[in-house]
Amino acid sequence: MQATQPAFFKQGPKPLTRLLIFSTLSVALMVGDVHFQVLGRVREQVSFVLYPLQWLATAPFAAFHEARDFFTRQAVLIAEHRKLNDQILVARAKAMRVDALLAENEQLRGLALRQQQSSQGSRLTEILYSGRDPFSAKLIVDLGVNGDVKPGKIVVDTEGVVGQVVRVQPMTSEVRLITDRNHAVPVMVQRSRLRTVVYGMGAGQPLEVRYLPPNADIKAGDLLVTSGLDGLYAPGLPVARVTHIERPSGSPFPRIQCQPVAGIDSHRFLLILDNPPSPPPYPAASEPAAKGA
Amino acid sequence: MPVTSHLPRPVRPSLILLTLIGALLLNLLPWQLIGSHFAPDFVALMLLYWTLNQPRRVGVGWAFVFGLAMDVADGNMLGQHTLAYSVIVYLVLSRSRQINIFPFWQQALAMLGLLLLAQVIMAVLRLITGADMVGVSYFIGPFLSAFLWVPISNLLLVYQRKSVPESL
Numbered sequence: 287m288q289a290t291q292p293a294f295f296k297q298g299p300k301p302l303t304r305l306l307i308f309s310t311l312s313v314a315l316m317v318g319d320v321h322f323q324v325l326g327r328v329r330e331q332v333s334f335v336l337y338p339l340q341w342l343a344t345a346p347f348a349a350f351h352e353a354r355d356f357f358t359r360q361a362v363l364i365a366e367h368r369k370l371n372d373q374i375l376v377a378r379a380k381a382m383r384v385d386a387l388l389a390e391n392e393q394l395r396g397l398a399l400r401q402q403q404s405s406q407g408s409r410l411t412e413i414l415y416s417g418r419d420p421f422s423a424k425l426i427v428d429l430g431v432n433g434d435v436k437p438g439k440i441v442v443d444t445e446g447v448v449g450q451v452v453r454v455q456p457m458t459s460e461v462r463l464i465t466d467r468n469h470a471v472p473v474m475v476q477r478s479r480l481r482t483v484v485y486g487m488g489a490g491q492p493l494e495v496r497y498l499p500p501n502a503d504i505k506a507g508d509l510l511v512t513s514g515l516d517g518l519y520a521p522g523l524p525v526a527r528v529t530h531i532e533r534p535s536g537s538p539f540p541r542i543q544c545q546p547v548a549g550i551d552s553h554r555f556l557l558i559l560d561n562p563p564s565p566p567p568y569p570a571a572s573e574p575a576a577k578g579a
Numbered sequence: 580m581p582v583t584s585h586l587p588r589p590v591r592p593s594l595i596l597l598t599l600i601g602a603l604l605l606n607l608l609p610w611q612l613i614g615s616h617f618a619p620d621f622v623a624l625m626l627l628y629w630t631l632n633q634p635r636r637v638g639v640g641w642a643f644v645f646g647l648a649m650d651v652a653d654g655n656m657l658g659q660h661t662l663a664y665s666v667i668v669y670l671v672l673s674r675s676r677q678i679n680i681f682p683f684w685q686q687a688l689a690m691l692g693l694l695l696l697a698q699v700i701m702a703v704l705r706l707i708t709g710a711d712m713v714g715v716s717y718f719i720g721p722f723l724s725a726f727l728w729v730p731i732s733n734l735l736l737v738y739q740r741k742s743v744p745e746s747l
Contacts, residue, residue: 304639305669311643312665315650315658320708325657332651336607339600340652343607 390554396444397557407560409433411441413553414458423463423489425449427556430457438518440559446524446547447471447512448556463550464525465489473510473525478503481513484526484544493526495542502540506531510544520562524548587739590633598735599625599645607652617716619724622649623664623697627690628732630668634675642668659704663697670696687728694721 299307319325401408411429429435431454439451441461450469453460464471469486480503484493498504508528514521526544533540602621610618622645629637646661653660670693671678678689698718706712 301638301669301672305665308639308643308665309662312646312658312662315647315661316656316704316708319657329651329657332647336603336648336652339604340607343604344609347609 393444393553393555397555400442400444400557409435409558411435411556411558413556416551423449423466423469423486423550424452425461425463425556426458427461427558428458429558430455430459432457433459433558435459435558436561439561440519440523441556442523442559443548443553443556445549446526447519448546448548448550450518451558461556463489464546464548465491465493465550471519471525472513472516474513475504475528476509476511478508480504481515482510484510492529493544493546495528495544497539498542500533500538500540504528504531504542509547514562518561520559587736588741590636590739592636594738595629595633595637599629599641601625603645603648603652606649617719617723619720619727620694620697621724623667623694624690624724624727624731626664626668627671627693628728628735630671631675631678631686632735634672637668638672639665639668656704656708659701662704663700666700667693667697683729683732686732687725690728691721691725694724697721 315325315328397410401410409429411427411433414426414428416425425448427441435451435454437451437454441448441451447464449461449463449466451459452462462469463486464484465486465488467486467488470483472481473484474481482495482498482502482504484495487494495504495510506528509524510526510528512519512521512523512525524547526546528542529545530543531540532543599622602625605621606618626637626642626645629641642664643661646659646664647657649655649660649664650657678686681689695718698721702713702717
């Protein structure tokens with residue numbers, strides 16, 4: 287019967303046979319794919335053929351997204367730009383604040399250290415503002431009568447002498463800086479033990495040592511420290527460093543310029559020192575306070 | 580195709596290929612935008628349709644080839660779609676004469692069963708190879724596909740139902 291069947295009816299293998307063949311193939315594919323991972327090539331080939339279809343299927347959506355992006359991009363970008371700008375402003379303000387706090391912290395640490403080291407009692411004070419008078423170098427600090435501050439007390443920072451309390455109000459006090467015009471500090475040259483007086487020359491100006499003989503043992507780079515002779519300044523506090531010595535031919539005295547050691551106008555916190563134990567009274571008359579000339 | 584009064588036109592192989600490729604294209608649309616579980620399997624639908632319509636042309640071999648394409652396109656384990664498609668196409672082949680005389684809505688029910696079977700086969704294969712259990716939503720797609728059976732069959736028959744020129 288099979289042999290007599292005309293070619294017209296020939297359909298190849300029966301459907302069941304085909305199913306068995308292709309199921310076996312499928313299972314082989316699965317085993318090969320899952321257990322042996324050997325079908326990378328097959329996958330590559332098929333996906334190469336499929337790629338145009340995949341591209342075609344996703345192209346309209348991609349184009350739609352592209353178009354939508356194009357139209358929203360402007361608005362989004364502008365909004366985002368604005369937001370980022372705001373954030374930058376806030377962040378920058380914060381960063382500046384952090385920098386300031388860091389510096390302040392550094393100085394407070396130094397002051398605390400100095401407070402521990404110095405045998406004298408001292409009080410920490412904060413600068414409220416600098417004096418408004420342009421002709422004198424003054425600071426206003428936040429301790430007054432309430433902080434047991436008395437005129438004549440010495441004000442220092444971590445590096446050296448800043449000034450002297452000249453006036454005390456209930457809550458504040460006024461500090462005259464050593465750079466104030468004609469403010470005098472009795473000092474000695476640390477290297478040579480030469481005693482002299484250093485004068486202020488006005489706000490923002492260097493200090494000056496006057497009336498030294500031309501052969502005095504002083505040179506640029508010398509450190510001037512308080513001598514303690516006046517009974518107000520404790521001895522040994524750094525005051526200034528000699529920067530420049532000039533010996534003009536027409537003058538009997540050399541001109542000696544010094545730079546204050548302390549950061550006169552760069553800090554927020556200062557230390558007010560208690561007076562050193564007062565020396566025994568001067569034999570003839572009481573010593574005049576070295577409160578400027 | 581239900582019994583009709585007149586003889587349908589013969590189908591060109593290129594039409595079969597074209598519709599299958601179109602179905603593949605539809606399957607490749609980014610369905611994940613609306614949830615891939617709801618995607619009707621157009622390839623399976625077209626394979627079933629042509630197997631039912633042209634049992635002497637379309638068979639298990641086609642199912643295997645397009646199953647392989649689906650496997651690669653979906654990035655699935657190779658062999659998953661091939662086996663499922665082969666099985667359902669074989670089932671249609673073995674009963675094509677019976678199903679062919681049903682009205683469309685009954686055919687749709689049969690197709691729903693076959694498509695569900697395909698999903699079950701694939702789910703079981705994934706479970707065997709160590710995947711997690713899929714949710715019930717995995718079986719929503721076949722319902723949508725079965726729902727599309729009637730309109731798609733009618734659409735494709737438009738071509739075949741065009742009256743043959745008298746001069747033939």
